Amino acid sequence: MKIERLPLNALRAFSEAVRAGSFKTAAKRLGVTPGAVSRQVKQLEDRLGVALFERHANGVRVSEAGHLLAEDVDAGLARIANGVQTVHEHAHAATTLTLSAPPSFTQFWLLPRLAAFEALESHIEISLDADQNLSDPIWQGDSARLALRYGRGPWPGVRSIRLLEDSLFPVCSPALLERSPIDTPADLLAHPLLEVVW
Secondary structure, rough: OOOOOOOHHHHHHHHHHHHHHOOHHHHHHHOOOOHHHHHHHHHHHHHHHOOOOOEEEEEEEEOOHHHHHHHHHHHHHHHHEEEEEEEEHHHHOEEEEEEEEEEHHHHHHHHHHHOOOOOOHOEEEEEEEEOOOOOOOOEOOEEEEEOOOOOOOOOOOOOOOOOOOOOOOOOOOOHHHOOOOOOHHHHHHHOOOOOOOO
């Protein structure tokens, strides 16, 4: 006899009934009624043309044919469960993201925002590299390395995306203002100006 479609629900009910030694206990574990387990097992027996359990007034006992079938069914169900678990773990595997950024940026801007990001993206494992030197971004499988840098860009060999605008404003000591007041923007020209070098 060639079975085209496996009756998976019936096989699962049968396997649990063998393990429990009782339709009632199997039903409790599966969250169904004992009658449902009994019907599933009976349908499997009718399909195979063999008794898988010996029924008695006190309950049921697995037949010789039932023992033979149970070994293969348990192995098959375990393999299916392993396959499902493997696919689930692969689909929900953590992505590793390494962020390279200067120490001051990491401390004052990145770290205060990290907890909120991790709460939204819990599947991403983040590691920080507080380094001033520019490191090459890398994309590899489920991992990535990004570099956050302060400057105008673009930098050769990498794609740069502007994240923030910087606000610059002049400052000076009160003693300087006493010696040379600054009342208009033109007054700044009389003083040495600091240039930001990227």
